Amino acid sequence: MRIGVLTGGGDCPGLNAAIRGLVRRGAKEYGAEFTGFRDGWRGPLERDAVPLGVADVRDILPLGGTILGSSRTNPLKEEDGIGRIARNLAELGLDALVAIGGEDTLGVAHALHEAGVPVVGVPKTIDNDLSGTDQTFGFDTAVAIATEAADRLRTTAESHHRALVCEVMGRHAGWIALHTGLAAGAEVVLVPERPFDMAQVTAHVEARFGAARAAVLVVSEGARPLEGSLELQTGELDAFGHVRLGGVGERIAGELERRTGREARSVVLGHLQRGGTPTAFDRVLATRFGLHAADAVHAGAFGAMVALRGTEIVRVPLAEAVGTLKTVPLERYAEAEVFFG
């Protein structure tokens, strides 16, 4: 049995753990041989592949990023991309392909499956916005990093009697902001799913200053103002209603200074959230995903994605994962609101 594997989309802590789990299980249990494609879908498109044995995956478990490289190359946007990949896989003599990635990568996997290519998907995204699985690996690490950052910002906020705004990733879903806000005890949490009222944000900060002379706000990069809530100049919002220029965190800090007369500062975590060694949680989840992906290939469960349900790893149709984004439900957001102000 010969199996190809690739990692696509933004890098994410846990990718190497998943690769290692897949290869160990496949080689040891099923005698499979593995081929690693380089840089996401670029690999099978251009037939850029390397053999991947048990020795190659030794000691990679704790490493961030991906030894295979990644890219945002999308075969659906390439001339006959799906066809070229199918032919390359066949010519390389591969019996199956395991695609590890987020919505875009798994969307391609789904298209390949519909074109008759034997594919199994493994979900990853630090944003945790993939449907069909309770959680994706990478998310726990991103939240851990952002929580440590917010903890640090609190001491500065308290020493200088300031508001500190911590902008985290999440263009369309607010999971990182929600969990970071809960974990760091943020006085305000803003997510894309619920447009914010700047007057209310200001009121929360003022209330908190009465009790503690400091406030920490955790804000998704995709948080959007309610219409009319900010006096915006033409062109200051992009097509999604996102704040351009410096980002929403900086804009909110500026508004808070103007409206409250107190100091406010902002930090954008950006790429800090996606690198480095994975948390123990993500190492376990990614390893288990890798193990179960090998089982799924062996079972011929093509078109499936491995997924977490409670404490079990199950298989769900790829179609389920790529249909709609998993966003923060209002009752979950309400849990964070208990601590506002």
Next chain:
Amino acid sequence: MRIGVLTGGGDCPGLNAAIRGLVRRGAKEYGAEFTGFRDGWRGPLERDAVPLGVADVRDILPLGGTILGSSRTNPLKEEDGIGRIARNLAELGLDALVAIGGEDTLGVAHALHEAGVPVVGVPKTIDNDLSGTDQTFGFDTAVAIATEAADRLRTTAESHHRALVCEVMGRHAGWIALHTGLAAGAEVVLVPERPFDMAQVTAHVEARFGAARAAVLVVSEGARPLEGSLELQTGELDAFGHVRLGGVGERIAGELERRTGREARSVVLGHLQRGGTPTAFDRVLATRFGLHAADAVHAGAFGAMVALRGTEIVRVPLAEAVGTLKTVPLERYAEAEVFFG
């Protein structure tokens, strides 16, 4: 509405987050007043109580341990313990009691419930061996600490071509060892649920030395040898079949040196696993448990324990939690075995 709260059993990262979540939600949403009992069940037994307001729980979220103190006092072993508690709660004018703890603490809560006292339970234990909930808070932090320790031991193992044995908590259930072993890429993981064969352990270590000249073993304190697997002196095992004297980790290291002729060392993590600031995961879980415990009290759902099911917080009968220990199933242990040797 007046609500008492206590934390019982071994301390555990996340207890303060749970207390804070309970008090914030109860006070803000339901206008409840809270009374904190000191040092677990000793508090209500001796009526040692303090008022607990929103200001008292400010900033406690990231702190390890419990501001209420804890103890292993067990009213079931005291003369009329349950009766005395019931009378004290009534005399203090409390409408309900929230008990945060592990199996022993929740066992008392269950007995109180059966005696007609309005009780809600919140599960915690770093051992993760409570039935009825996917996970307890404290566990993720314990695994994170143990994984970091095992990572450190690996560099020493590799530099000196040694076997390093890391003994972790888990007297009757091997969850910490299992997850730490998966997260740290251990070459051997031993748990109480599956008695070990010393000859096989030795074989795994020898195999690993062939490939990498080093091995890391993660071992539950409650790991037990298969009968006949170790030449034991009379009295070397206790009533549970556990290794006395220096612990099982040290004993295994000694055996490995004797059998392989290579150096082996052991470390016992002990109390390092239960203190310090909780991981972001545990902060979120504990906070949510606290919030939902307030809701359960308000709903009059007495005799229930809040629990994690997938991503939801639900209520389960206390009886379900305290009946049987949740141990590691063999198919989960098999996941770790993929990486042995």
Next chain:
Amino acid sequence: MRIGVLTGGGDCPGLNAAIRGLVRRGAKEYGAEFTGFRDGWRGPLERDAVPLGVADVRDILPLGGTILGSSRTNPLKEEDGIGRIARNLAELGLDALVAIGGEDTLGVAHALHEAGVPVVGVPKTIDNDLSGTDQTFGFDTAVAIATEAADRLRTTAESHHRALVCEVMGRHAGWIALHTGLAAGAEVVLVPERPFDMAQVTAHVEARFGAARAAVLVVSEGARPLEGSLELQTGELDAFGHVRLGGVGERIAGELERRTGREARSVVLGHLQRGGTPTAFDRVLATRFGLHAADAVHAGAFGAMVALRGTEIVRVPLAEAVGTLKTVPLERYAEAEVFFG
């Protein structure tokens, strides 16, 4: 003996450890009583003071920030600021003042000393640019945080074959960039003391891409281009020669993309570098500074600042500390250059 104490300037990990060391030593050894001024020089200017006893400093050692609050209020810019402070200290019956701060704060302390007020200085700044002492507390923590960040960025750089630019603090001195760059193995380090040639930076990155397909650059916020090295628009540099608009890190990333055709990204660490619990190194240094400041007051060594020389804490004249900034010497920068490209 009655002693006032204040913390001025930007917050810094270790301030609380210094306060605790001072109060413990003064109270225990010399029977001194302490008064804490709030928010830097605002405290003595406005006579905003609180008693500060041994119980008040219990458990503050590991906390980031300062329990006394801080501000950038500068008495030298206030009408008769020095006179007002002198009179307030006298009216409060204080025998001495301990000022913990950076160049600005110690400059005021020096002016007070020249006006006859009994003052002792304690140096702090995350920038490490104070003369007269081998190191200031706060710096080690800032470098530790920045190094962890740079380590994380490297995994993303390698997975995506990118250049990642990490912008750290240091407007006029490059110590944080120098040490972070050495600690994180940066391929390029840019400091204010040595204007950079964009063509050479680009060449280093290209060279590194040949060997490893990734590069990490650590850049002081105050790094400046050599004249003519960047094609600048009018107004793009400020009076200090610093890059406006998004900062020098973002500008360099943009140039690298344009000149190499490869992806480049940047992150600004900003306030993340100054908050949170101090490293063990900074806790020890700050505690020792506090202890020795109490000794200096008791010895009547006014006008002095405590300082680190090798492993000893010594006293140096305040004048020595505030005269000139301690910048990175070229031979130290040359140590980092060994690893360029």
Next chain:
Amino acid sequence: MRIGVLTGGGDCPGLNAAIRGLVRRGAKEYGAEFTGFRDGWRGPLERDAVPLGVADVRDILPLGGTILGSSRTNPLKEEDGIGRIARNLAELGLDALVAIGGEDTLGVAHALHEAGVPVVGVPKTIDNDLSGTDQTFGFDTAVAIATEAADRLRTTAESHHRALVCEVMGRHAGWIALHTGLAAGAEVVLVPERPFDMAQVTAHVEARFGAARAAVLVVSEGARPLEGSLELQTGELDAFGHVRLGGVGERIAGELERRTGREARSVVLGHLQRGGTPTAFDRVLATRFGLHAADAVHAGAFGAMVALRGTEIVRVPLAEAVGTLKTVPLERYAEAEVFFG
């Protein structure tokens, strides 16, 4: 120019950073070629050597341990060990040897130097007890790990109203205990240099319980009781006056329970202190030592060891380093005593 390099003695965070610094500088600046000996002095004794180029040291900076392996093999205890090494180096055509290690390793280096072999030493030891240098790399990391452990133990101590004893490394010098105790705010610190009086230790713990109901003690493994301070059985102390059987930490915890009637627990950090990624401080120090060792070889400064003096790297005679152990002076211990009880 051909240079051999080895790492000897216990592994230590920073060894790889030193190797990398040495090789980069030597290769880039002086065109030197490097040979790495495996497993300490075993390498040159048995002529077990590998070429070590710039590519081999890429990315090893953050790794704990040593890529060259280490051992406690001591040529001074081997038949004609020094002679064999001298001949092997000559036959391999090496112009110099760089020995990275602690007292034992540098003692051999000194003997080789006296036998006419061109040697340069680089000091390392987590114990910080080498004379001739302000600090050795490895020490800062050990203290950081022990401080984090002591912080964790404090929360358990406070939740359960216990004394917690943290036993750290240091058989003959108490540097790790001293710095960890200062950094973690320990109520008692015990070091080998100052035999302890159990009655006084008990009094400090009792005093602390009055104020805070908890105590943390940091104890060197080599801490020794004053004669008569503990009722000892025959054979309970070894030749150095050290407590056998379970260690001094466990013995002190037992005594505290017996004498105070309160709970006490102990933890032995052991090998946890020497593994894992180095702190930023140790990465910088080790890298600089490596760079300057290359310069020393190029300058023909044989018989010298690189050393830290203040912020400078200097050269000192190897004889200075290996003559006497650097122990904790009483005035440094007195700094920790300020916080006792």
